[in-house]
Amino acid sequence: MGGVSDTMTDSEEESFVRLPDELTLENSSPEMTPERLQQEIEKYKERCQALEQDRLELGMAKEAAEQRTQGFQREAELLRGKLEREKSLSRELEPSYQELCLAKEERGKLLQEKQELEKELEELEERRVAREAQAKAPPSLPDRKMLFKGHVTEAEDVNALVVAPRIQRALPGGSALLTFEEPEVAQRILEMKWHEVKLDESAACEGRVRVQAEPVELLLPSALEIELKLSDRCILLSSLPRLDLSEEQLLDKLELFFSKEKNGGGEVEQRELLSDSGHVVLTFVHDGVAEQLVKKERIQVPIGKQTYELKVTPYMSGQITDLQVRPSVCAKTVLLSGIPDILDEESMRDALEIHFQKPSRGGGEVDALGYVPVGGQALAVFEEDTD
Secondary structure: OHHHHHHHHHHHHHHOOOOOOHHHHHHOOOOOOHHHHHHHHHHHHHHHHHHHHHHHHHHHHHHHHHHHHHHHHHHHHHHHHHHHHHHHHHHHHHHHHHHHHHHHHHHHHHHHHHHHHHHHHHHHHHHHHHHHHHHOOOOEOOOOOEEEEEEEEEOOOOOOEEEOOEEEEEEEOOEEEEEEOOHHHHHHHHHHOEEEEEOOHHHOOOOEEEEEEEEEEEEEEEEEEEEEEEEEEEEEEEOOOOOOOOHHHHHHHHHHHHOOHHHOOOOEEEEEEOOOOOOEEEEEOOOOHHHHHHHHOEEEEEEOOEEEEEEEEEEEEEEEEEEEEEEEEEEEEEEEEOOOOOOOHHHHHHHHHHHHHOHHHOOOOEEEEEEEOOOOEEEEEEEEOOO
């Protein structure tokens, strides 16, 4: 037994497994045989190997943990450096950020002002379009019937459009215009074409004169286009009273009033009195003055010892861009040509009127007559037939 004990001791030292001593073996179960002991020894060896394996794995895990720790430390250093750089950059960008905030705020204000200006511009455009639509002349003109009403003036212009629907036409010497009350009479006279007019015997001129009846053809406007321009710096003053003032005195008083800012005006660049209407056009140096005055529509202006209410409206200038004309034959008026100079003007007029009033001669009631002796010339004025 002693030899066995020594052998077990050596095994214990080699395998670091403590084996039961002799007393323990003596008190152990009688079933503990050498084979059993050998099995126990093998089991403990396996446990030692497992522990050794665990130790190695723990060592490797420790080494890996240390490596990860070092990696974390390096990463932390990098993050700290990055954070420091970001803090420094943030301090540098702080003024720029504040400027950016101010710029955004200013941009918001500018956008709001832009929207307000666009809205105001739309309103101004609507008013401008409305004014132009009101003032725009229609391109198509209605058909008008013209006739000669006996108005003859001195020859100064030929085929001139004076005031629609008044048209001037040259009436040469040795001719006359006759206007009848009924268009059927004029048509009969034209169909007969040649007429022998008996002269007045009391005028010491017997016999007859042969005259020719021709239709009167006029060129009437059929389409008219006018380009209108609304002035931004001009106003039109109307409802002006009749005063015992010269043109210059009136314009001076108006310029003096409207050049003052307290009256809503400004520096006047030009003033003009329209002779045909009696209205006054004032042109200002700066934009916006005329617009503010037009908004008032009416304004009290002191002239002399009294105050008068004047009407203020926008000033529009225009020019004809397209005028189309068409020929039109007067239904009631005929032209007599080839009248010789053998009677004085009044006697010839009487002879012509007497002849063409006789139904037996194809005539009828004469409404107007114009006669120009040989060697003379005049303008016959044709007006609209309103009957």
